[in-house]
Amino acid sequence: MNINRRSLVSGLSATLLTPCLASAATVTDTTGRTIAVPDKVERIFAAGPPASILVYTFAPDLLLGWTRSHESAQCEFLGVGACDKPQVGRLTGRGNTTNLEVLLKFKPDLILDVGTINDTYISLANRVQEQTGIPYALLDGRFDAIVPVYRKLGELTHRQDEADVFARYAENTIDIIKGRIDKIPSEQRPRVYYGRGPNGLETGLGGSINVETIEFLGARNVAGERRGGMAMVSVEQVLVWNPDVIITIEPAFATNVRSDPVWAPVKAVQTGRIYLSPTLPFGWVDFPPSVNRLIGLWWLAKALYGDLFPEDLRPITRDFYQKFYHMTPTDAQIKSLLVGPT
Amino acid sequence: MGRSSVPGMLIAFIILIAALLLAFTLGRYPISVGDLLHVFTAKLTGRESEAPTTAVNVILQIRGPRVFAAVLVGAALAVAGTAFQGLFRNPLVSPDLLGASSGAALGAVIGIYFSLGVLAIQAFAFVGGLLAVAAVYLIGSTISTRDPILVLVLCGVVIGSLLGAGVGLVKYIADPYNQLPAMTFWLLGSLAAINKADLLPLFGLVAFGTLILIALRWRMNVMSLPDEEARALGVPTGLLRVAIVAAATLVTSASVATAGIIGWVGLLVPHIARTLVGPDFARLIPAAALLGGGFLLLIDTLARTVAAIEIPLGILTAVVGTPFFIWLLTGVSKTWSGA
Numbered sequence: 285m286n287i288n289r290r291s292l293v294s295g296l297s298a299t300l301l302t303p304c305l306a307s308a309a310t311v312t313d314t315t316g317r318t319i320a321v322p323d324k325v326e327r328i329f330a331a332g333p334p335a336s337i338l339v340y341t342f343a344p345d346l347l348l349g350w351t352r353s354h355e356s357a358q359c360e361f362l363g364v365g366a367c368d369k370p371q372v373g374r375l376t377g378r379g380n381t382t383n384l385e386v387l388l389k390f391k392p393d394l395i396l397d398v399g400t401i402n403d404t405y406i407s408l409a410n411r412v413q414e415q416t417g418i419p420y421a422l423l424d425g426r427f428d429a430i431v432p433v434y435r436k437l438g439e440l441t442h443r444q445d446e447a448d449v450f451a452r453y454a455e456n457t458i459d460i461i462k463g464r465i466d467k468i469p470s471e472q473r474p475r476v477y478y479g480r481g482p483n484g485l486e487t488g489l490g491g492s493i494n495v496e497t498i499e500f501l502g503a504r505n506v507a508g509e510r511r512g513g514m515a516m517v518s519v520e521q522v523l524v525w526n527p528d529v530i531i532t533i534e535p536a537f538a539t540n541v542r543s544d545p546v547w548a549p550v551k552a553v554q555t556g557r558i559y560l561s562p563t564l565p566f567g568w569v570d571f572p573p574s575v576n577r578l579i580g581l582w583w584l585a586k587a588l589y590g591d592l593f594p595e596d597l598r599p600i601t602r603d604f605y606q607k608f609y610h611m612t613p614t615d616a617q618i619k620s621l622l623v624g625p626t
Numbered sequence: 627m628g629r630s631s632v633p634g635m636l637i638a639f640i641i642l643i644a645a646l647l648l649a650f651t652l653g654r655y656p657i658s659v660g661d662l663l664h665v666f667t668a669k670l671t672g673r674e675s676e677a678p679t680t681a682v683n684v685i686l687q688i689r690g691p692r693v694f695a696a697v698l699v700g701a702a703l704a705v706a707g708t709a710f711q712g713l714f715r716n717p718l719v720s721p722d723l724l725g726a727s728s729g730a731a732l733g734a735v736i737g738i739y740f741s742l743g744v745l746a747i748q749a750f751a752f753v754g755g756l757l758a759v760a761a762v763y764l765i766g767s768t769i770s771t772r773d774p775i776l777v778l779v780l781c782g783v784v785i786g787s788l789l790g791a792g793v794g795l796v797k798y799i800a801d802p803y804n805q806l807p808a809m810t811f812w813l814l815g816s817l818a819a820i821n822k823a824d825l826l827p828l829f830g831l832v833a834f835g836t837l838i839l840i841a842l843r844w845r846m847n848v849m850s851l852p853d854e855e856a857r858a859l860g861v862p863t864g865l866l867r868v869a870i871v872a873a874a875t876l877v878t879s880a881s882v883a884t885a886g887i888i889g890w891v892g893l894l895v896p897h898i899a900r901t902l903v904g905p906d907f908a909r910l911i912p913a914a915a916l917l918g919g920g921f922l923l924l925i926d927t928l929a930r931t932v933a934a935i936e937i938p939l940g941i942l943t944a945v946v947g948t949p950f951f952i953w954l955l956t957g958v959s960k961t962w963s964g965a
Contacts (some may be wrong), residue, residue: 333803352801374802381958446679481808483746483819489935507934515935518818519688521654523680533804536743546821549680571803 296390311439313575315406315483316423321419322393325441329392331375338398339577340366341608342437346374348390354565360617365612375412376620384416392418392585394440397575398433399425420575425573427496430454431507453607461585465502474588476503477527477552484537489515493573497581498531518593519546526551530558533570549603562621564608579604597622633909634902638913642920648928649693654934655684661742687822695828696926697822697919699881700891702832703916706874707892708910709839712850713870714775721878723894724782724871728789729758730882735796735809744819748883758789763871814938817885817926831880838873839911846870846907881958888939890924890947919952
């Protein structure tokens with residue numbers, strides 16, 4: 285159906301559209317839309333942070349630019365030249381910061397978005413594709429879709445073999461970790477509070493993208509009974525929940541919570557099970573919701589089920605950063621990353 | 627009128643006491659009334675409490691500070707609203723008329739944007755509120771006009787909307803995953819993150835501003851007359867206006883900095899106070915303080931007990947406030963004239 289519309293459009297404005305579209309192969313994206321992919325895909329415009337991280341890990345040469353420019357601390361954990369790529373703005377999501385003329389100036393062969401699949405994003409993809417004449421693929425951004433997403437990216441770029449390496453790495457990681465955790469009966473799994481915000485009082489409700497990997501590892505999210513996104517809670521409520529483990533991304537909160545008398549009765553504070561997640565170059569637990577959370581799976585598994593994961597995280601981290609971020613971290617860099625369990 | 631206001635003040639006082647009792651007994655962490663009494667008697671007599679330590683901790687470190695903060699913030703907003711409604715001779719005025727809330731909002735979102743600590747964010751919000759009102763006042767007073775009040779209000783409206791655009795800009799460029807939710811939560815108002823350490827500065831600033839307004843009570847009565855008449859009575863209207871605006875802004879900024887943006891209290895409570903004790907500021911200000919404290923305490927108790935997650939205060943005050951205000955408006959002409 286999409287092909288028909290496309291051929292109609294190209295028929296009407298044949299001289300304006302690039303001829304490669306006519307000879308395109310077709311790939312079906314996660315939404316079921318059929319994308320006409322050009323023979324050569326060398327320039328990908330990533331519509332948001334998850335897509336840009338995905339493309340960068342897979343093939344930095346394909347990525348035209350980042351949604352937002354990075355801070356120097358982030359650049360230290362990315363490959364040479366990664367931070368020289370321009371800031372291209374955000375195409376979808378809350379607030380468009382790219383205009384379509386700028387997008388066209390970058391001459392992308394493909395526009396890629398990774399994230400929520402719903403009618404809003406599908407219609408946006410269709411609209412941009414019609415306006416620009418550039419194929420627009422929308423892939424599922426959920427953590428458990430990481431393996432098929434790499435394979436799909438391989439299809440879209442005609443680099444199936446390279447993609448397979450990443451897909452198998454992810455599959456392997458997930459299989460090892462899930463394999464050990466699956467045996468634990470659910471009542472023995474730790475009850476986790478995920479604290480964000482300056483006071484640690486913002487948390488992710490059940491099914492929210494922020495606690496996706498925590499719930500993926502079978503931990504019991506104390507705020508998970510109610511489903512939704514992010515919400516504020518009171519300390520009193522955290523005392524009622526009395527979590528076994530606190531996971532946070534907020535350095536100030538991770539420090540204060542240990543000495544704050546208000547938090548003192550919480551089990552996680554009494555047993556010292558407060559874990560501050562690494563965030564460079566991208567978050568290990570929470571955001572952006574992309575493949576950066578894959579290395580976080582090891583870290584989380586160790587924080588939640590320490591006995592089952594005797595591995596040293598340092599070589600695993602180095603390996604991941606070499607393969608996915610195209611840089612080799614020094615021992616000092618790895619030490620600075622892993623402030624939590626090692 | 628003088629004598630009839632005594633029961634009015636008594637009603638305001640009883641509402642506050644009832645709200646306090648309710649607020650201390652209700653909460654997400656279950657604490658029996660017995661334990662609650664143990665904690666209080668132990669605190670009063672200085673002896674070791676028989677209640678479990680967690681109950682002591684909840685009452686003294688979490689629920690107690692929050693209850694007092696709610697009373698202080700509610701009282702502050704109500705007092706500032708009362709002062710502004712008198713000064714601008716308009717019952718539809720709220721304490722953020724001159725940009726205190728929008729200034730504080732911009733200060734806070736900038737603080738969040740630069741990932742500052744909680745104290746710094748509060749300081750940014752406080753200073754932002756003061757600066758915004760100072761700017762409005764300076765611009766307003768440079769424009770020579772026969773109606774300085776109107777110019778001031780218009781300056782407040784335009785500067786406020788400019789600051790609102792500033793907030794929008796910071797939200798637009800902020801990190802959508804981390805900073806944007808924090809900004810949204812802050813702008814909706816909440817006392818969930820209140821800490822014992824927040825209480826003293828909040829109390830100091832609110833008490834200072836309120837005392838200034840109480841000291842000016844007689845002159846504020848005169849200020850509700852047209853400017854020429856007030857001046858004919860020997861009141862230096864220009865100077866007095868600065869003092870009232872400064873005192874009201876101080877308490878508004880202090881409360882917004884601790885609790886975020888909470889609308890309606892400063893608009894609604896002065897009306898209820900007027901129906902209870904009449905338009906004399908000597909009675910109106912204390913009555914508004916008592917009622918504002920009680921009102922926000924009830925709202926905050928609702929916000930923290932209804933669900934496991936917090937309900938933002940700004941949302942609750944709007945939901946409760948709108949129908950109540952419409953109902954009040956039906957009789958407002960009567961009470962406003964003080965008849």
